[in-house]
Amino acid sequence: MPTILVIDDNPAVATALEVLFSLHDIHTVHADSPEAGLAVLAREPVDLVVQDMNFRTDTTSGDEGTALFGEIHARHPDLPVVLLTAWTHLESAVDLIRAGAADYIAKPWDDHKLVTTVSNLLELSASRQELGRHRARARRERHALERDHDLRGMVWADAASERVLSLAIQVSRSELPVLVTGPNGAGKEKIAEIIHANSAVRDGPLVALNCGALPADLIEAELFGAEAGAYTGANKAREGKFEAADGGTLFLDEIGNLPLAGQMKLLRVLETGRFQRLGSNRERQVHVRVVSATNADLPTLIDDGRFREDLYYRLNAIELKLPPLxxxxxxxxxxxxxxxxxxxxxxxxxxxxxxxxxxxxxxxxxxxxxxxxxxxxxxxxxxxxxxxxxxxxxxxxxxxxxxxxxSIAEPDRADIEAALERADGVLAQAASELGLSRQALYRRMDKLGLRRD
Known part of the structure; x- marks a missing residue:
């Protein structure tokens, strides 16, 4: 149950508000002076403050309320404060709104409008608190990622990126093949680097091959190597990427462009760890972690007969989907x-x-x-x-x-009037619907000549 602190020297006001709020499952605490109110805030949790603007019978300036709000805002900057004010104090109330007060209610107040305002502010405050807890948790998780893992200098702030990053760290501990999917330029190679850097074979080589950057007749030689004379121009034996990556990770980018003949041989290597160089009958054994990436729709390529279904499932033991920017x-x-x-x-x-x-x-x-x-x-x-x-x-x-x-388009008069009507005149609710702060809404209303009351 939320708690509201009412700071008012009039016991009748405090009693009326306590009864009103209790009907809406809101607990009320009363303080009859600014000093007593600040003492309550110092010793117990409060979700919202409703404060008067005057506390002595011989003053009507509102200076006491202004000073009280300044103290509350300085000590508890995130605590919403609603001002109870007479019509003669509306200008000072508006100034306090600009300084950070949540809203003002004119005396005598309308019960429905007051309860609606308070309920909306409590809901907004609870949402902000939950958002604050979420951000604090996200900061802790980010710190743990950066502290405990090698992230290869990756720059990120979005939750979607952090989800992919966390999963990449998790899957790096296994030896299963990983398929990284996402559009060109999204950062798939960086994810492959992170997987390798946090894997059991991080001390081994990380070898990359772009399957879309080579002619089809050279990809097999690049993958598996070739003996001298295996093809025109092969003047000496050369090792392929699998041999170069032995004891480490092989990153196959644009795997969807691998020709069918290469796909068949790649499948065999993934299943057995054995392969033959082009032009050789001798089998070679390697231990390689394979991470592949593609921007293509591999299931569609399978339906078109351009990609082997068995290879797809072998490569796709774990899929990491990297969203576009x-x-x-x-x-x-x-x-x-x-x-x-x-x-x-x-x-x-x-x-x-x-x-x-x-x-x-x-x-x-x-x-x-x-x-x-x-x-x-x-x-x-x-x-x-x-x-x-x-x-x-x-x-x-x-x-x-x-x-x-x-920044591009502020709400016009019709937008604001419609939002105020839907919010029953509650400015905080209208501002939230329009996607503005209350202060921004007040400035816009002043500019358009709209009355705030």
Whole structure:
């Protein structure tokens, strides 16, 4: 049950509020002076404060309430405070709202509006507390990842990236083949590096082969090696990637481009650890951890007869799905800052432009855009125009979307009036629906000439 502290020198007010809130399962504590109220806050948990603006019969200035709010806000900055004020004190109440007060209620109050305001603020406060606990837990988990594992300098802040990273650490302990899926430029090779760096074969070599960058007739030689004379131009024997990766990890990028003949031989190696060089009858034995990656839809390739189903299931003992950068919006700015030289920084408008862009080329595109902007921009602060991005884009989903949307289009009079009507005039609820802080809503209402009462 939430607890509200009522700070008011009038016992009748305290009793009325206690009865009102008890009808809605809200516990009420009363203090009859600012000093008593601060003492309550110091010794017991309180979820919300309702405070009067005057505490002596010979004063109506509201100065006591202003001083009390300042003390509460300084000692408990996240605690919501609702001001009870007479009409003559509305201006000072509005000033306190701008200073961080949650809301104000005019005396005599409307029971329904007061309960609605308090209930909404309690709900928002509980959500913030839960978010704070979630962020603290996320910080602890991130610290543990960075402290206990070799993350190969990976830069991330988004929860989606952390889930993939945590799973990569977990699967690195086994010897099972891992398939990393995701679009080009999303960072699949970095995940492969992390798997190797935290595996039992981390002291062995990490060998990479891009199956999409070689002609089909050379891939088998690259994988398994070739004896002298095995094909035109093979003047001497050469070892393949499997031999080079013996005792370590072999990373096969763009595995979907491997020709069927190579797929058959790869399957045999995965099952037996044995293979033959091209032009040789001697079998060789290796111990290799295989991590593969693709941006292709392998099940569709299987249906088309271009990829072996048995190889797919052999490679896909564990699949790690790396989302595109547009689905990891909290990674965008940390990555952008990482790609900048130490003497450069991003302006606020530049950050908003980066968050609005959809990044079809993913991390690789972001790196190129930022590094090009740093090269071409003469000023320490990188301007949005230096990015060379389209000016109108849909913001990527997630936390950055609300921020960029607010910067592009503020709610108009009709939006605000409709939100206020749906919220029954409760400003905190209307602000939340519009995706604004209460202070931002007040400024917008002042600009549009809308009455706050």
């Amino acid at each position: 547009a689905e990891r919006p909290d990674d965008i700015l940390p990555l952008a800052r990482h790609f900048l030289p130490a003497d450069r920084h991003l302006l606020r408008t530049t950050e908003q432009a980066l968050l609005r862009h959809r990044w079809p080329g993913n991390v690789r595109e972001l790196r190129n855009v930022v590094q090009r902007a740093a090269l071409l921009s003469p000023d320490p602060g990188i301007d949005a125009d230096a990015l060379g991005l389209p000016s109108t884009r849909t913001a990527p989903p997630g936390r950055g979307q609300r921020e960029t949307t607010e």
